[in-house]
Amino acid sequence: MDLTKDYFSNLGLPCGYQIDLAALADSHRQLQQAHHPDRFAASGEAEQRQAVQTASYLNQAYGVLRSPLKRAIYLLELQGMEPLAPTNTSMPMDFLLQQMQLRERMEELPAAADVEAEIEQLADELLAMHKQLQTDFAAAYEASQLPAAEVVVRKLQFIEKLQQECNDLEGRLLD
């Protein structure tokens, strides 16, 4: 396996945002078995090292390709872009406003009358936004509108962060 090639080619999947998750899992499992370091226990040092590197590459590839956010970032990186560059802090104003409002809502949530229902409602809304952004990314990427696709990736990153905090909050409040 040529580890300098992209994850899609090495896992035998078409390069694109839409992905067959079952095919990805199958391919990952088969390759992982074929290159498992245990199979090279009796081989030379170079082959063993190669097997370890390949196993690590495959895990990395699997983790990136199955995540809607990481896959989107990866596709743009293949195009030479750096969607999450920390020096770029401008985002659409309406999106930032919405982010502020969602954060304020989460901050006030512990004082709500029905905390469980409020958390569930927020989590549902975040999930819906996440799905919509995946659709938006696929459309922009397939139309080769890369700057637009980049903005979507950045939004997706903010939403995932919120989802994570919403989860943490749920853990703290309801356990």
Place this chain on the structure above:
Amino acid sequence: MAYSEQVIDHYENPRNVGKMDEADAQVGTGMVGAPACGDVMRLQIRVSEEGIIEDAKFKTYGCGSAIASSSLVTEWMKGMTLEEAGEIRNSSISEELALPPVKIHCSVLAEDAIKAAIDNYKSKQ
């Protein structure tokens, strides 16, 4: 990673947290976000007729360094002219707070928020 004493001080006792009326013509509002960490920052300034920043408020959802960076700049900006505030650089912020390299982007966020607030104020005049 350990935070510096300066960061902890601003994080535990943030200065000037709050909100001003965005519709007020004397108020400039800057909002920025850092996709790498999902932090959001709102920085507001109230500018006098003479062009002096009389008051500054912030609200930041993010890590300790992002909160400290915005808290620090609200302290610095009070009493400055718009020109002086526009010259605040992220390097001064990160130096004052002894930010490690991985947290430099928090000071970049604060610098960009200042610029955005000034631009917003100017666009209203």
